[in-house]
Amino acid sequence: MALMSAFDSPRPQRMHSDEVDLDAPLVRRLIARRFPQWAPLPVRRLPSSGTENAMFRLGTGLVVRLPRRPAAVPDVTHEQNWLPRLGPLLPVAVPEPLGTGGPDADFPWPWSVYRWLEGRNPVAGAVEAPERLAEELGAFVRALRRADPQDGPPGYRAGPLGGRDDSTRAAVAELGGRVDADAVTACWERALRAPAHTGPPVWAHGDLSPGNVLVDGGRLTAVIDFATAGVGDPAVDLIVAWNLLPAAARGTFRKAVGADDAEWARGRGWALSVSLIQLPYYWHTNPALAENSRHVIAEILAEAG
Numbered sequence: 178m179a180l181m182s183a184f185d186s187p188r189p190q191r192m193h194s195d196e197v198d199l200d201a202p203l204v205r206r207l208i209a210r211r212f213p214q215w216a217p218l219p220v221r222r223l224p225s226s227g228t229e230n231a232m233f234r235l236g237t238g239l240v241v242r243l244p245r246r247p248a249a250v251p252d253v254t255h256e257q258n259w260l261p262r263l264g265p266l267l268p269v270a271v272p273e274p275l276g277t278g279g280p281d282a283d284f285p286w287p288w289s290v291y292r293w294l295e296g297r298n299p300v301a302g303a304v305e306a307p308e309r310l311a312e313e314l315g316a317f318v319r320a321l322r323r324a325d326p327q328d329g330p331p332g333y334r335a336g337p338l339g340g341r342d343d344s345t346r347a348a349v350a351e352l353g354g355r356v357d358a359d360a361v362t363a364c365w366e367r368a369l370r371a372p373a374h375t376g377p378p379v380w381a382h383g384d385l386s387p388g389n390v391l392v393d394g395g396r397l398t399a400v401i402d403f404a405t406a407g408v409g410d411p412a413v414d415l416i417v418a419w420n421l422l423p424a425a426a427r428g429t430f431r432k433a434v435g436a437d438d439a440e441w442a443r444g445r446g447w448a449l450s451v452s453l454i455q456l457p458y459y460w461h462t463n464p465a466l467a468e469n470s471r472h473v474i475a476e477i478l479a480e481a482g
Contacts, residue, residue: 201222204233223240228466235290268320294399297391297393306396308429310395314397315431321381346362356453357478361478365449368446382406386417387421389402412447415447417430424476
């Protein structure tokens, strides 16, 4: 589940001012009270580039996922509700909810237990079998788009790019000389000119990033973290073309998805905006995410020539 490795790690640095303290002893107490059948299993915190939830391996076959802060609390119910509906429609594994814990004296919010998923996070710039991964990611996106959107919640990143204009420009200003402000602004403005999505809303994952993709032997084995999944403009799921896939494999992914010029331009805009906004916020507190954001910006600037 979104692993950087599978061993004990020290408590990570806080990324948000409203985070709560989470550690293995807390999780042991929560499990003992809510799921006593699993109480004998060892608990280990897992290093992750995730920003909203913390994960702890429980024994060898389970993982516990807890919100880090109040904004992530609705994600628990969201995933518990939609993962069982979407999972059977998808060509790779997704998290399988096995139980939900409620608030108690030690922890104020609901939390989840999932089945453990094998695999590792791929690294941009070092992708094994990129053409194959591009095809498999494209197949995942197509399958998700075919899911019935009726009653589906609006995606976290489902609206028009213009709604992110102020925050994207503010991030460029905050970054100052750490990026080529004129060049990234020109790329952003080009994306804003792309025709808007005019088709019906469809399902999108909303956060297809290296930390939410699991691979094994060069094959896509799972996609995790459906907290941002919902219906809207599906162009957001094209961000994986820049945050993970090398330039030579982007055409394969685009063909597999079936993206036209307008959708591709919006997808590039999503990738750029997400990375620009993430970079100053996580510059010091999440090195993996900051590095990936720099990678995306560099890739998009290289495409622009």
